Amino acid sequence: MSSALHRKLQLYAPLSGADHGQLSNAMRQTRHVNARTDIAVEGDDPRTMYIILHGWAGRCRHLRDGRRQITSLLLPGDCCDPHVFLFHRRDHTITALTPVVIASIPGPAFKDLVAQSPVLESAFFYETMIAGSIQREVAVSLGRRSGLERLAHLLCELHTRQTAVALAEGQNCLMPLNQGDLADALGQTPVHINRMLQELRRLGLISLRQRHLTIHDADGLAELAHFDSTYLHALDTAQKGEN
Amino acid sequence: MSSALHRKLQLYAPLSGADHGQLSNAMRQTRHVNARTDIAVEGDDPRTMYIILHGWAGRCRHLRDGRRQITSLLLPGDCCDPHVFLFHRRDHTITALTPVVIASIPGPAFKDLVAQSPVLESAFFYETMIAGSIQREVAVSLGRRSGLERLAHLLCELHTRQTAVALAEGQNCLMPLNQGDLADALGQTPVHINRMLQELRRLGLISLRQRHLTIHDADGLAELAHFDSTYLHALDTAQKGEN
DNA sequence: CGGTGTTTTGAATTCCTTCAAATTATGTGG
């Protein structure tokens, strides 16, 4: 039974058949979550780690006056903090942005899992490092890219990440977020997201209909976005050399 | 011999005398770096981990057209990626923002260090997790806080982080960044940083002279900034309950 | 004491937001 996480960890380290089996076993407990529903809430005791099997979720921080920032987007195969157990208190909320299916791994079970296999342990470690790298690139986008560049950059990233876990078909992939969620991820207003989307379409770079994205001009989009996939390391499966 | 890192790791886990000794031993190789000089450059083979002993550095990403984003500020006691060894290529540059003294720990030496002591290993892990948490809060600031709020928030954070490693004296601490570097950390222009600093002073919240910061009204500053120190976990030494 | 870098000021412009309304999709029960 191969999930997006299996495929992704395989990109990081050569998992054995036993590793895959142990991983499947640990992930056997699953749960369906409706769209716009919290999976884990700020302040919770973070005893459990979640893995996205289907659908998209977001790591969210809320300010008291209602402003929301989605600090990261979680796609199938992504882990919600493989190592949160170290903290005694969640510092952010995980919310389902579409209908989602998650696997839950209790802290002790995860510890057992990685204790049994150094390869699996380092693969999960690599996953944590990549998440950090993506998080830094978010800061670059929010801090130094214009609205148009930001949106272009996010689309490049989402396509690359989905390609890595075999969820893209050529230049097509899912982009199920509505413009409000995109706005919260990119630090802008829905109205402006709307205008930037129209601009990307007008430039002939993308199509986005019915939650499906097609990239018509990958090079043009990447150039506009200043997208350099180095920060995605092993997730950039079209990489030139080493990850 | 106690460094800021010793003090910080002690906040995360109860290090033994032997742990402190091993750590000091691993950190014995030090290097002075001039201000505005790169410590480690994007594209490098990341074989070595660095620890800031004195001075401030920044993790920087550069866009081709010269824009720069400082994704994180590295203060004394901070580690430049305790686990970069997993990647084959640095995806960002570490630059000294002031004159800096760093300790260098080669990858293998670091692996030996944490292999010998589970407590030390989990303390370094905790450090990585905190860095991630801070990185997420950067996204919140850049995405959803106004210029004034961002600056206020950063000052709250820097004061808290310095307090954690005994580098603050009451409401006073260092803030050696110039307005250009602040701008690159906060995703704004130096001119605007200047105006926001004046505004914080005018509101009677802070003084900032000769690279020394004094917070006159910590509650007022925190409220303006929407600063909630939860995300700093054990670094918030004035924390109410558990980290 | 003069040169260099940093901070400050002003004015014009740009990007993005805000607010409000119209239009188009989406989903549900009859």
Add this chain to the structure above:
DNA sequence: CCACATAATTTGAAGGAATTCAAAACACCG
């Protein structure tokens, strides 16, 4: 399968936050 309610997208116009450009004032260092 259509009618209706609800949510999402799109449009327009006005306002605001931050940038840009340029110059002046100030600090710092040898």
